[in-house]
Amino acid sequence: MTSRRGIPGVLSRLFGRRKRADESPLVLDRPLDRDFSYNAVSLHVAKFQIGQVVRHRHFPFRGIIFDVDPQFANTEEWYESIPEEVRPRKDQPFYHLFAENDRTHYVAYVSEQNLVPDDSTVPLSHPDIGDWFNRTPRGTYELKKGVAN
16 A cells, blocks of 8 residues: 655545445435525625614614625515515625614614615614624724624
């Protein structure tokens, strides 16, 4: 038997393992969705960034962005619950917000087309903001170290 040396040998030992006869084949737990691009890279560029304060274009709430999906990544049930006449396109960035209005605080999932920058100098009061962001002397929000996902 010949010895495998060098990088090719290491890579072969790490990644070149062959399936043994007694191993079962890979089995999918649900049918393959032929309309879904698995491991596809999104070409969408987000207009807003994490830590930016935004407001909804049509509804009276504002919030701070804490996560961004390059395109729709929520459930179909959630999407279908939006009235068709105001339902946003899926092929755009969607933002997770610590949102607030005059009465309450909550987490919102909003399409890019429905957000505008918020130029207000009024600080946000959502109770989760302090766990994720530091407020800078300029009044902007900076993501705390160690909370990025």
